[in-house]
Amino acid sequence: METDLRYPIGKFQRPSSVSATERNAAIDQLAALPAQIRKAVEGLTDAQLDTPYRPEGWTVRQVIHHLADSHMNSFTRFRLGLTEDQPTIKPYDEMAWSQLDDSLRAPIEVSIVLLENLHQRLVWMLRSITEEQWPRIFIHPENGPTRLDVNALLYAWHGRHHLGHITGLRERMGW
Numbered sequence: 001m002e003t004d005l006r007y008p009i010g011k012f013q014r015p016s017s018v019s020a021t022e023r024n025a026a027i028d029q030l031a032a033l034p035a036q037i038r039k040a041v042e043g044l045t046d047a048q049l050d051t052p053y054r055p056e057g058w059t060v061r062q063v064i065h066h067l068a069d070s071h072m073n074s075f076t077r078f079r080l081g082l083t084e085d086q087p088t089i090k091p092y093d094e095m096a097w098s099q100l101d102d103s104l105r106a107p108i109e110v111s112i113v114l115l116e117n118l119h120q121r122l123v124w125m126l127r128s129i130t131e132e133q134w135p136r137i138f139i140h141p142e143n144g145p146t147r148l149d150v151n152a153l154l155y156a157w158h159g160r161h162h163l164g165h166i167t168g169l170r171e172r173m174g175w
Contacts (some may be wrong), residue, residue, distance in 0.1 A: 005054035008164030028157035068111035
């Protein structure tokens with residue numbers, strides 16, 4: 001059976017409930033992600049960074065910058081969900097963002113350092129959420145209500161998903 005290069009770890013499965021153990025595992029995964037990303041791209045040349053992870057897919061460089069973009073948005077969504085009553089968040093066009101010059105050409109170190117610092121703040125915040133706060137929601141105009149605990153699992157998956165794009169490409173290319 002051939003692996004779907006778009007979903008190297010499978011599609012996200014939205015759970016109906018989230019246990020404290022699952023939340024803690026997701027937070028641990030988010031804490032570990034920046035170091036895993038740094039290791040995954042270690043030693044890659046600019047030509048390798050500008051290689052798509054699949055036909056018609058983003059380059060490794062775009063994936064790294066997308067992770068920073070996406071996780072900054074998620075950080076804000078968590079904060080809105082914690083401080084406002086069912087806020088409606090603003091989605092963004094990730095494909096359009098991936099075509100901006102910084103996503104296409106900026107050094108990846110800029111976004112890796114951003115992820116390292118962002119995830120320190122994100123993990124701190126997530127570890128401070130109380131049992132009563134985890135069920136809080138924000139409203140995504142396209143995806144509907146999202147509980148904070150589900151969002152934690154989603155972004156842990158999101159990090160592993162894109163890490164899988166990079167490590168899968170390296171494996172296939174023998175890098």
